[in-house]
Amino acid sequence: MPTSVVDGIPTRYEVTGSGPPLLMYSPGGFDSRLENWADLGIYRTTRVLAQLAERYSCITFDRRESGLSGGRVERIRWSDYVAQGAGLLRHLDVDRAFLMGGCVGCSAVLALAVAHPSMARGLVLYSPAGGPRYRMTQHARFAAHASFVRAEGLPAVVELARSTTLSFTKDPRVGPWVTVIRTDPAFATAYAARDTAEYLLIVESMSRLLYDRDTVPGAEPEDLMRLDVPALIVPGQDASHATSAARYLEECLPQAEYWDVPVAGQTDVTAPAKVLSFLDGH
Structure with missing residues (x-):
C-alpha cells in the first residue's frame, strides 16, 4: 500500500x-x-x-x-x-x-x-x-499508562510494547505511541530517552483535551x-x-x-x- x-x-x-x-x-x-x-x-x-x-x-x-x-x-x-x-x-x-x-x-x-x-x-x-462511560474509560486508560510510566519508566514501556502485540486500548500500559515504538526503531530509542516529567505532562493533558465532554x-x-x-x-x-x-x-x-x-x-x-x-x- x-x-x-x-x-x-x-x-x-x-x-x-x-x-x-x-x-x-x-x-x-x-x-x-x-x-x-x-x-x-x-x-x-x-x-x-x-x-x-x-x-x-x-x-x-x-x-x-x-x-x-x-x-x-x-x-x-x-x-x-x-x-x-x-x-x-x-x-x-x-x-x-x-x-x-x-x-x-x-x-x-x-x-x-x-x-x-x-x-x-x-x-x-x-x-x-x-x-459518559466512554469519557471515563478514556481517562482511566491514560491514567493507567501514566501510572505505569511513573513506576517503571519509559524504557519499560518500550520493552513491554515489544514483548506483546496488544494495543493501547487492550493494555493501557503500552501507551498511545505503541505502534510507532514497534515499527520505528529510531522513534523507540528517542522515546525511551525522553524526560519522564515532560512526557507525563503531554500524556495527561492529551486525555483532558481529547475527551473533554460526556458526548x-x-x-x-x-x-x-x-x-x-x-x-x-x-x-x-x-x-x-x-x-x-x-x-x-x-x-x-x-x-x-x-x-x-x-x-x-x-x-x-x-x-x-x-x-x-x-x-x-x-
Whole structure:
C-alpha cells in the first residue's frame, strides 16, 4: 500500500473503487487501522466498505499512531487528526470529498468539517463514539499508562510494547505511541530517552483535551450548529457508542438525517443501502 508523508508523519493509505471521493476515518479507537473498515465489528458484518467502493473512491488510511502510519510524541488534539486527513486529500489532489467516520473517526470528521467546510461535501457519522462511560474509560486508560510510566519508566514501556502485540486500548500500559515504538526503531530509542516529567505532562493533558465532554468530542456544539453540510447519523448502542451521543449530533447539526434503526437492524443489506442513498442524494 502507498505511504505519503502528511503533516510530517508517514501515512499509510489505500484508495479502493472509483467514483466521487470518500475520505474514511477508521474506527478502532487507538488502533484505527484502515483494515478495520473490513475486519472490525459492525463494519465487517455490514460489508460497508466493499459496497461503497462499487460507486465511490474510498480513501482509507491508518490514523497517525495506528497501524503502519508514523507518529510524534506531542500533545495530540483533534486538530492534529484534521491535519492528517486534510493533508491526505491535498496529496491526492482532492479539493472536496464526502467524509465518513466510524466510531472515534466521527470526531475527526466533525473537526475536519468545522475547520475546512469547503472540503466537506457531506458527512456520514457511523456509530459515533461518545457518552459518559466512554469519557471515563478514556481517562482511566491514560491514567493507567501514566501510572505505569511513573513506576517503571519509559524504557519499560518500550520493552513491554515489544514483548506483546496488544494495543493501547487492550493494555493501557503500552501507551498511545505503541505502534510507532514497534515499527520505528529510531522513534523507540528517542522515546525511551525522553524526560519522564515532560512526557507525563503531554500524556495527561492529551486525555483532558481529547475527551473533554460526556458526548461526542471533536468540535464545539456552537460550531456544529453553524455547519452547513448535510450529515447522516447512524447510532450506536453500547457504553462506548452511546445512542445519546448520536442524538446529540442530530440536535447540533442543522442538516442532520438521523437513521433511527437499532444496531441489530443495521445489516449488510440495510446499512450500506442507507449510506449509499444518502451519498447519492448529495
